[in-house]
Amino acid sequence: MVAEHVATDPRPANDLPETMRAAVMFGPGDIRVVDKPVPRPGPGEVLVKVSVCGMCGTDLKIYDGHFPGTPPYGTYTPGHEWAGTVVEVGETVDEVETGDRVCIEAHHGCGRCENCMAGQYTACLNYGDVAKGHKASGMTVDGGFAEYAIHHVAALSKMPDNVSDLDAVLITTAGTGLFGIDMIGGYLLGKDVVIFGPGPVGLMTVQAAKQLGARRVILVGxxxxxxxxxxxxGADHVIDANETDPVAEIRRLTGEGADVVIESSGNVRTPQQCVESVRRGGTILVVAFYPEPVTIDLAAVVRQGVQLHTTRGEGGNNVRRALALAEMGRLRGEELVTHEFPLEDIAEALRVVRERDGDPLKAVIRL
Known part of the structure; x- marks a missing residue:
């Protein structure tokens, strides 16, 4: 009976409106807030009334038309760092129910390719193929810059009462750093860790590294x-790269170089600084995207026996780990939010982020 009702009843359930306000990309640099139909969840999916959606550098790439795999202009709603309240569930969903507060991880893999079967769903071999089950919220399918959004239940997490909606935006961000740390072994106890880039990812990773027992965390920006x-x-040392040679200072602080160097800045010069800052036999982790190709001395990486890793997004169930840390009071997210905008002002929010007007750290859209 439930399946028949979902398939045939044209009226939204639970007194939901038929239409909603949503930001839609109409072309590069052209985003408008328009009326769209409220989507309906299919099997395994959940409809969420969005309360807040964060904005990051990826959204600027999408806004400029430089992000692959996005849906067609005129229909597509971006936004991949969102949280809200469940208002309807699709067939087979019993993990959450109406009224639950949830946050997301953006990536839901197809669940059928070799990478997904090995738990590497952010590297899904069917990336962008909705017909095969892959969905990246706000990137390959509609996202959270709208009053309502749909996501697969597997990529949703119920939020504890003591974790705020604004915390939740940074929980997704924290998952990026934790996933990278997870992929390099997850064992930072007693290690010297350098993090390049004090943006939201870097600042959440500072906290995660301290919680995982790093001896010293050195932040460069x-x-x-x-x-x-x-x-x-919680950073033990900070280095202003405008005033001090970061490599020399890292070497002074650590002696032989850092055990782990994490690059989250996206600056094309920084990967080479990572090579020069890591100790022999150490680890470099790159979680950033870059506007152009970068150059590093790969021969030095090989000679020094350095492990070089990259990760994308917030995989490996690390959003839920981040959520657990936040529930315990060990990750602070809300205080990183410096700017809030209503949905109707999304173009202005994108301008502020691009131009760094007012030194935004994390800008969010409030719905």
Whole structure:
């Protein structure tokens, strides 16, 4: 009876409206807030009333038309860091129910390729193939810059009462750092860790590294306000690369170089600095995207026996691990939110993020 009702009843359930306000891409640099039909969840899917959706560098690439695999212009709603309240569930869903507060991880793999079967769903071999089950919210399918959004239940997590909606935006971000740490072995106890880039990913990774027992966490950046926030969040040392040679300072602090160097800045010069900052036999982890190809001394990486790893997104169930840390009070997210905008002002929010107007750390859309 449930399947028949979902398939044939044209009216939204639970007194939901028929239409919603949503940001839609109409072309590069052209985003407009328009009316769209409220989507309906299919089997395994959940409809969420979005409360907040974060904005990051990927959204700028999407806005500029430089992100692969997005849906057609005129229909597509971006936004991949969102949280809200469940208002309807699709057939077979019993993991969450109406009224639950949830946050997401953006990637839901197809569940059928070799990578997904090995748990590597952010590297799904069917990336972008909705017909085979892959969905990346706000990237390959509609996302959270809208009053309502749909996501697969497997990529949703119920939020504890003491984790706020604004915390949740940074929980997704924290999952990126934790996934990278997970993929390099997850064992930071007693190690010296350098993090390049005090943006949201870097600042959440500072906290995660300390919670995982790092001996010293050294944060490198170019903006004093962000470095100060990193110090407040637990970094043992901060280095302003505008004032100090970061490689020389890291070597001074660590002696032989850092055990682990994490690159989250996206600056094309920084990967080579990572090579020069890591100790012999150490590990470099790259979680950033770059606007152009980068150059590193790969021969030095090989000579020094350095392990070089990359990870994409927030895989490996690490959003749920981040959520557990936040519930215990060991990850602070909400205080990284510096700017809030209503949905109708999304173009202005994108401008502020691009131009760094008012030194935004994390901008969010409130719905």
């Amino acid at each position: 170019t903006r004093a306000s962000r470095l100060a926030k990193g110090k407040d969040l």
